[in-house]
Amino acid sequence: MTLGDLTVNRLGFGAMRVCGPDVWGEPADRAAAKRLLVRAFELGHNLFDTADSYGPHVSERLIAEALHPYPKELVIATKGGLVRPDRHRWERDARPEHLRRALDGSLKRLRLERIDVYQLHAPDPKVPFAESVGALADMRRAGKIRHVGLSNVSAQQLDEARRIVPIVSVQNRYNLEDRTHEDVLDACEKLGIAFLPWYPLGAGEALQSKAVRTIAARLRATPSQVALAWLLAKSPMMLPIPGTGSIAHLEENSAAAALTLSREDLAQLALQKGNAGV
Numbered sequence: 001m002t003l004g005d006l007t008v009n010r011l012g013f014g015a016m017r018v019c020g021p022d023v024w025g026e027p028a029d030r031a032a033a034k035r036l037l038v039r040a041f042e043l044g045h046n047l048f049d050t051a052d053s054y055g056p057h058v059s060e061r062l063i064a065e066a067l068h069p070y071p072k073e074l075v076i077a078t079k080g081g082l083v084r085p086d087r088h089r090w091e092r093d094a095r096p097e098h099l100r101r102a103l104d105g106s107l108k109r110l111r112l113e114r115i116d117v118y119q120l121h122a123p124d125p126k127v128p129f130a131e132s133v134g135a136l137a138d139m140r141r142a143g144k145i146r147h148v149g150l151s152n153v154s155a156q157q158l159d160e161a162r163r164i165v166p167i168v169s170v171q172n173r174y175n176l177e178d179r180t181h182e183d184v185l186d187a188c189e190k191l192g193i194a195f196l197p198w199y200p201l202g203a204g205e206a207l208q209s210k211a212v213r214t215i216a217a218r219l220r221a222t223p224s225q226v227a228l229a230w231l232l233a234k235s236p237m238m239l240p241i242p243g244t245g246s247i248a249h250l251e252e253n254s255a256a257a258a259l260t261l262s263r264e265d266l267a268q269l270a271l272q273k274g275n276a277g278v
Contacts, residue, residue: 001239003047003117003194004147004168006075010232011257012047013040013250014198014243019058024087026058027245034066039247041067041074043254049171049196049241051079051121052102052109053090060109068111077117077169078106079151081124081132094124096135103139117169119149129157130164137165151198155187162191169194169239175202176212176227176272189237200240201227211268221259228256230269 001010016023018033027033040048050059060078067074080102081094103118120136123129136148149169150161161167170188172181174197188195206212207223216226224242231240242253261269 001194001237003075003077003149004166006116006147008047008075008239009044009257010239011045011228011254012049012196012239012241013037013045014241015048015050015059015063016054017243017245018062019055022087023054024084025055027062030062033062033245036245036247036250037063037066040250041071043251044257045254046071046073047075047077047239047241049077049079049243051082051119052106053079053082053084053121056084057105057109060106064109064111075116076110076112077119077149078110078115079119079121079149079171080106081121081151092122092124092126094120094122094127094132096127096131096138099132099135100139103144107144114143115145117147117149118145119151119169119171120153122152123157129160133161133164140165149196151196153184155183158184158187158193167193169196171196171198171241173197173199174231175200176206176230176269177202185235185237189235193237194239195235195237196239196241197231198241200231200242206272209272211272215261215265215268219259219261221255222252224252225256225259226261226265226269228253229259229261230266232257233261233266 080099083091083093139145147168148165151171174181185195212223212226216223231238244250
């Protein structure tokens with residue numbers, strides 16, 4: 001799959017869970033967290049998705065400590081526009097002046113001169129959307145951003161952003177249980193824009209459904225692998241970024257890329273929205 005002029009494998013790695021509990025603070029074992037990041041790249045996950053708010057700042061620093069100088073195949077996507085006043089709060093701040101500071105901080109922590117993909121983490125209702133996107137466009141022209149992405153946006157906001165700057169990716173919540181952003185996925189598919197589904201395994205309810213468990217047993221796979229394989233089959237523009245703090249879980253997720261679902265499997269799973277447990 002391509003992100004602008006960059007090529008990545010279709011199963012990326014979400015680096016949120018390398019932080020401490022509640023995505024706050026340092027991990028209990030920093031050395032283990034860095035081994036996990038190295039292992040993710042070894043398994044072929046050459047898109048790492050992170051954000052300045054993860055930790056805050058912890059995920060970005062760990063990526064640099066584990067992998068810098070970066071392999072040429074590795075694409076790092078980070079985000080700005082959310083702040084963490086404390087471990088239980090995520091607040092939006094997409095003012096241009098904040099985004100400029102956030103980007104500079106990410107560049108320093110990641111030890112980069114340019115971010116491969118910089119994403120607006122979420123629109124800020126207190127700031128005109130065009131001003132936030134315009135700030136990213138300005139920083140792209142300044143050479144600090146290679147490509148611009150969006151997160152937590154509507155199809156209408158995607159259209160608005162594309163009138164300001166080329167958009168290579170959209171990251172919205174999407175999984176077997178929650179397909180609220182089907183229209184955004186459809187738009188991305190028509191436009192050739194990568195769609196990164198965050199929370200790709202959902203809350204786990206759908207993984208307990210009879211259909212998922214039956215398919216997993218027949219394929220000698222896990223329910224999580226079936227859910228990720230379903231995402232990959234759902235659209236050619238789908239680019240899941242499952243995250244974990246466990247190497248065993250990382251390796252389980254990675255194996256989903258080789259799982260092939262039949263048409264019958266896909267038809268059954270298409271009915272799973274809201275039907276977990278039956």
